[in-house]
Protein backbone atom coordinates (compact mmCIF):
# COMPACT_ATOMS: atom_id res chain seq x y z
CA UNK A 124 0.00 0.00 0.00
CA UNK A 125 1.18 3.46 -0.81
CA UNK A 126 1.84 5.86 2.01
CA UNK A 127 1.12 8.88 -0.12
CA UNK A 128 -2.46 9.15 0.98
CA UNK A 129 -3.56 9.54 -2.63
CA UNK A 130 -6.91 8.08 -3.60
CA UNK A 131 -5.49 6.17 -6.55
CA UNK A 132 -4.67 3.15 -4.39
CA UNK A 133 -8.06 3.14 -2.71
CA UNK A 134 -10.14 1.78 -5.56
CA UNK A 135 -13.10 -0.54 -5.36
CA UNK A 136 -11.11 -3.73 -6.10
CA UNK A 137 -8.80 -2.95 -3.19
CA UNK A 138 -11.95 -2.64 -1.09
CA UNK A 139 -13.22 -6.07 -2.12
CA UNK A 140 -10.52 -8.43 -0.91
CA UNK A 141 -10.10 -7.19 2.66
CA UNK A 142 -13.86 -7.06 3.07
CA UNK A 143 -14.01 -10.75 2.15
CA UNK A 144 -11.21 -11.51 4.57
CA UNK A 145 -13.09 -9.77 7.34
CA UNK A 146 -16.24 -11.70 6.50
CA UNK A 147 -14.32 -14.96 6.73
CA UNK A 148 -13.02 -14.14 10.17
CA UNK A 149 -16.32 -12.83 11.50
CA UNK A 150 -18.67 -15.05 13.52
CA UNK A 151 -21.68 -16.43 11.66
CA UNK A 152 -23.96 -14.26 13.77
CA UNK A 153 -22.25 -10.97 14.57
CA UNK A 154 -22.56 -9.81 18.14
CA UNK A 155 -24.66 -6.70 18.67
CA UNK A 156 -22.59 -3.55 18.79
CA UNK A 157 -23.43 -3.12 22.46
CA UNK A 158 -21.66 -6.41 23.27
CA UNK A 159 -18.69 -5.92 21.01
CA UNK A 160 -16.66 -4.04 23.60
CA UNK A 161 -16.96 -6.96 26.03
CA UNK A 162 -15.49 -9.53 23.66
CA UNK A 163 -11.73 -9.70 23.95
CA UNK A 164 -9.96 -9.39 20.63
CA UNK A 165 -8.08 -12.52 19.55
CA UNK A 166 -4.82 -10.66 20.14
CA UNK A 167 -5.66 -10.36 23.83
CA UNK A 168 -5.72 -14.10 24.51
CA UNK A 169 -3.99 -15.92 21.67
CA UNK A 170 -0.47 -17.17 22.26
CA UNK A 171 1.78 -14.79 20.41
CA UNK A 172 5.28 -16.04 20.97
CA UNK A 173 7.72 -14.27 23.23
CA UNK A 174 6.20 -11.61 25.44
CA UNK A 175 7.73 -8.28 26.27
CA UNK A 176 7.76 -4.68 25.27
CA UNK A 177 9.44 -5.16 21.90
CA UNK A 178 7.28 -8.03 20.69
CA UNK A 179 4.22 -6.27 21.99
CA UNK A 180 5.21 -3.18 20.06
CA UNK A 181 5.64 -5.21 16.90
CA UNK A 182 2.07 -6.41 17.30
CA UNK A 183 0.90 -2.86 17.98
CA UNK A 184 2.75 -1.64 14.88
CA UNK A 185 1.07 -4.33 12.78
CA UNK A 186 -2.35 -3.51 14.23
CA UNK A 187 -1.78 0.20 13.61
CA UNK A 188 -0.87 -0.53 10.00
CA UNK A 189 -4.11 -2.50 9.62
CA UNK A 190 -6.13 0.25 11.26
CA UNK A 191 -4.60 2.91 9.01
CA UNK A 192 -5.33 0.81 5.93
CA UNK A 193 -8.91 0.30 7.11
CA UNK A 194 -9.29 4.03 7.74
CA UNK A 195 -7.99 4.79 4.26
CA UNK A 196 -10.50 2.36 2.80
CA UNK A 197 -13.26 3.98 4.84
CA UNK A 198 -12.26 7.44 3.58
CA UNK A 199 -12.45 6.18 -0.01
CA UNK A 200 -15.86 4.53 0.49
CA UNK A 201 -17.19 7.60 2.28
CA UNK A 202 -16.03 9.85 -0.56
CA UNK A 203 -17.74 7.58 -3.06
CA UNK A 204 -21.05 7.75 -1.19
CA UNK A 205 -20.86 11.53 -0.99
CA UNK A 206 -20.02 11.85 -4.68
CA UNK A 207 -22.95 9.58 -5.58
CA UNK A 208 -25.33 11.56 -3.41
CA UNK A 209 -24.19 14.86 -4.94
CA UNK A 210 -24.50 13.41 -8.44
CA UNK A 211 -28.11 12.55 -7.59
CA UNK A 212 -28.74 16.16 -6.59
CA UNK A 213 -28.40 15.61 -2.84
CA UNK A 214 -26.20 17.19 -0.21
CA UNK A 215 -22.70 16.09 0.63
CA UNK A 216 -23.56 15.47 4.27
CA UNK A 217 -26.20 13.27 5.90
CA UNK A 218 -26.34 14.29 9.55
CA UNK A 219 -28.80 11.56 10.54
CA UNK A 220 -26.38 8.97 9.23
CA UNK A 221 -23.51 10.66 11.06
CA UNK A 222 -25.50 10.37 14.28
CA UNK A 223 -25.88 6.63 13.65
CA UNK A 224 -22.15 6.25 13.07
CA UNK A 225 -21.26 8.23 16.20
CA UNK A 226 -23.72 6.17 18.25
CA UNK A 227 -22.18 2.93 17.05
CA UNK A 228 -18.69 3.95 18.14
CA UNK A 229 -19.88 5.42 21.41
CA UNK A 230 -21.78 2.24 22.35
CA UNK A 231 -18.77 0.08 21.51
CA UNK A 232 -15.98 2.22 22.94
CA UNK A 233 -17.50 4.76 25.28
CA UNK A 234 -16.64 8.44 25.20
CA UNK A 235 -13.33 7.93 23.37
CA UNK A 236 -15.38 6.12 20.73
CA UNK A 237 -17.27 9.34 20.11
CA UNK A 238 -13.99 11.08 19.36
CA UNK A 239 -12.92 8.23 17.08
CA UNK A 240 -16.18 8.50 15.15
CA UNK A 241 -15.83 12.27 14.84
CA UNK A 242 -12.28 11.88 13.54
CA UNK A 243 -13.36 9.22 11.03
CA UNK A 244 -16.20 11.40 9.81
CA UNK A 245 -13.87 14.38 9.44
CA UNK A 246 -11.40 12.30 7.48
CA UNK A 247 -14.21 11.18 5.17
CA UNK A 248 -15.96 14.46 4.54
CA UNK A 249 -13.66 17.21 5.78
CA UNK A 250 -14.19 19.56 8.67
CA UNK A 251 -17.64 21.09 9.00
Ligand SMILES: O=C(O)C(=O)C[C@]1(C(=O)O)C=C[C@@H](O)C=C1
Nearest residue numbers: 201204205216217220221247248
Ligand atom coordinates in the same frame (compact mmCIF):
# COMPACT_ATOMS: atom_id res chain seq x y z
O1 LIG B 1 -23.22 7.26 4.88
C1 LIG B 1 -23.21 8.27 4.18
O2 LIG B 1 -24.25 8.71 3.65
C2 LIG B 1 -21.95 8.97 3.93
O3 LIG B 1 -21.91 9.93 3.17
C3 LIG B 1 -20.72 8.52 4.67
C4 LIG B 1 -20.45 9.39 5.89
C5 LIG B 1 -19.38 8.63 6.72
O4 LIG B 1 -18.19 8.86 6.50
O5 LIG B 1 -19.78 7.75 7.52
C6 LIG B 1 -19.90 10.70 5.44
C7 LIG B 1 -20.67 11.82 5.35
C8 LIG B 1 -22.05 11.85 5.76
O6 LIG B 1 -22.40 13.07 6.37
C9 LIG B 1 -22.46 10.68 6.56
C10 LIG B 1 -21.68 9.57 6.66
